[in-house]
Amino acid sequence: xxxxRRKFLKVSxxxxxxxxxxxxxxxxxxxxxxxxxxxTRYAHQSTTICPYCGVxxxxxxxxxxxxxxxxxxxxxxxxxxxxxxxxxxxxxxIANNPNRMDKVLYRAPGADRWEEKSWEWAxxxxxxxxxxxRDENFTQKTSDGKVVNRVESIAxxxxxxxxxxxxxxxxxLATALGLVYIEHQARI
Amino acid sequence: MTDSLVVDDxxxxxSILANLKLEYIQPEDLDRYRNLLAVQSELAASAAWLNPVRxxxxxxxxxxxxxxxxxxxxxxxxxxxxxxxxxxxxAGVLFGPDETDRVFSGGGTDSVSVLKWAVDxxxxxxxxxxxGKMGIDTDALRLLARETxxxxxxxxxxxxxxxxxxxxxxxxxCPVCGSKPDFAVLEGEEGYRYPVCSLCDFRWxxxxxxxxxxxxxxxxxxxxxxxxxxxxxxxDVCDFCRGYLKTIDARKWTLNRKIHPRIERxxxxxxxxxxxxxxxxxxxxxx
Numbered sequence: 001x002x003x004x005r006r007k008f009l010k011v012s013x014x015x016x017x018x019x020x021x022x023x024x025x026x027x028x029x030x031x032x033x034x035x036x037x038x039x040t041r042y043a044h045q046s047t048t049i050c051p052y053c054g055v056x057x058x059x060x061x062x063x064x065x066x067x068x069x070x071x072x073x074x075x076x077x078x079x080x081x082x083x084x085x086x087x088x089x090x091x092x093x094i095a096n097n098p099n100r101m102d103k104v105l106y107r108a109p110g111a112d113r114w115e116e117k118s119w120e121w122a123x124x125x126x127x128x129x130x131x132x133x134r135d136e137n138f139t140q141k142t143s144d145g146k147v148v149n150r151v152e153s154i155a156x157x158x159x160x161x162x163x164x165x166x167x168x169x170x171x172x173l174a175t176a177l178g179l180v181y182i183e184h185q186a187r188i
Numbered sequence: 189m190t191d192s193l194v195v196d197d198x199x200x201x202x203s204i205l206a207n208l209k210l211e212y213i214q215p216e217d218l219d220r221y222r223n224l225l226a227v228q229s230e231l232a233a234s235a236a237w238l239n240p241v242r243x244x245x246x247x248x249x250x251x252x253x254x255x256x257x258x259x260x261x262x263x264x265x266x267x268x269x270x271x272x273x274x275x276x277x278x279a280g281v282l283f284g285p286d287e288t289d290r291v292f293s294g295g296g297t298d299s300v301s302v303l304k305w306a307v308d309x310x311x312x313x314x315x316x317x318x319x320g321k322m323g324i325d326t327d328a329l330r331l332l333a334r335e336t337x338x339x340x341x342x343x344x345x346x347x348x349x350x351x352x353x354x355x356x357x358x359x360x361x362c363p364v365c366g367s368k369p370d371f372a373v374l375e376g377e378e379g380y381r382y383p384v385c386s387l388c389d390f391r392w393x394x395x396x397x398x399x400x401x402x403x404x405x406x407x408x409x410x411x412x413x414x415x416x417x418x419x420x421x422x423x424d425v426c427d428f429c430r431g432y433l434k435t436i437d438a439r440k441w442t443l444n445r446k447i448h449p450r451i452e453r454x455x456x457x458x459x460x461x462x463x464x465x466x467x468x469x470x471x472x473x474x475x
Contacts, residue, residue: 075378
């Protein structure tokens with residue numbers, strides 16, 4: 001290729017100073033000095049499923065040192081493709097909201113205040129009440145003599161955050177107790 | 189999905205760059221970059237001989253699912269005198285007139301082959317002899333050649349707009365030219381991830397939790413670096429191949445302008461420095 005004075009003039013009209021020939025457009029030295037002052041953190045990402053209903057939308061959760069930094073829909077999840085309903089969008093608050101209760105509060109019958117209780121106390125109390133209600137209301141036979149062995153004063157609503165295996169166990173327990181009003185919240 | 193925040197206007201980018209003051213970029217580097225864009229814009233306008241529709245026939249779109257980029261560099265019919273002039277002009281901007289004189293004084297530069305070599309991801313072209321004649325190293329020649337051919341690919345990507353589906357092209361390299369991305373944008377309420385091609389600025393949708401370089405999907409080894417003072421920037425990193433990809437989270441974009449790929453390459457330079465410091469690179473070794 002032949003170059004001419006005209007080409008030089010054309011080229012030098014564009015810029016007077018080039019760089020020493022290198023493979024880089026920019027001198028990174030100032031950027032390195034600037035980057036050294038930046039405050040940074042590493043975030044991890046994991047995928048999970050929204051616990052609120054049976055649709056099972058996919059989420060990406062970002063964490064730093066075990067703390068939730070961000071939650072968002074997972075664009076690659078075939079069910080929601082990144083979209084989230086208002087509840088799913090607020091999932092961040094399961095981990096981060098000062099108003100969220102993290103203790104058992106109990107108000108005794110007729111009382112006008114809440115008392116803080118332990119989880120162990122609460123589970124025992126629930127078991128006592130279930131047994132008491134079942135024992136008081138168990139129907140062995142109907143009025144026309146048919147054996148039914150059922151309890152009609154307790155209903156079960158399952159739970160949206162229960163997975164299939166947990167739902168199976170809950171259904172088994174409910175049937176074993178004699179419940180007949182067995183439904184699932186996600187169907188309602 | 190909301191209107192894209194990402195725009196493709198070179199003139200606007202040049203205008204914005206003129207008023208940009210960044211602590212981490214030397215003013216002369218910024219001036220040179222603006223001049224480069226201006227020359228590239230002129231070269232794009234002067235390439236009236238380029239026929240993108242002919243160069244990307246319908247059958248090329250059917251090959252996408254097999255991972256074949258749309259443009260075949262071997263099919264590029266670049267006029268020799270256009271290539272000569274373009275290479276010389278871009279060299280003048282990048283290296284200055286004296287160095288340009290020296291680089292081209294050896295003569296015998298097959299400009300068209302040099303340009304094709306720079307975008308050849310299939311290994312069909314060899315530029316070793318030309319590198320020797322021009323007296324510059326491979327990296328510098330690749331920079332020169334890619335900046336020269338870039339304006340052609342700005343035009344070549346046009347037939348591909350809106351025609352590359354997420355289901356067909358599942359690869360981390362550009363479906364138009366096969367180049368790697370140099371940054372990505374997270375956009376829309378769904379947070380879709382769009383890598384941006386380092387050569388032609390084409391954007392395509394890619395998985396959020398997958399490395400664009402090595403296809404790693406292990407969540408434990410895919411992290412990102414957050415910058416506290418700039419929450420719209422992050423650097424996606426892969427602990428498996430040690431690659432990194434600068435990312436703009438457009439959902440958190442607060443700057444009073446749209447996102448211009450040609451501007452963001454400059455404004456994110458400190459992220460390159462940060463990634464380099466942390467031991468990541470854009471040319472990762474793939475195990």
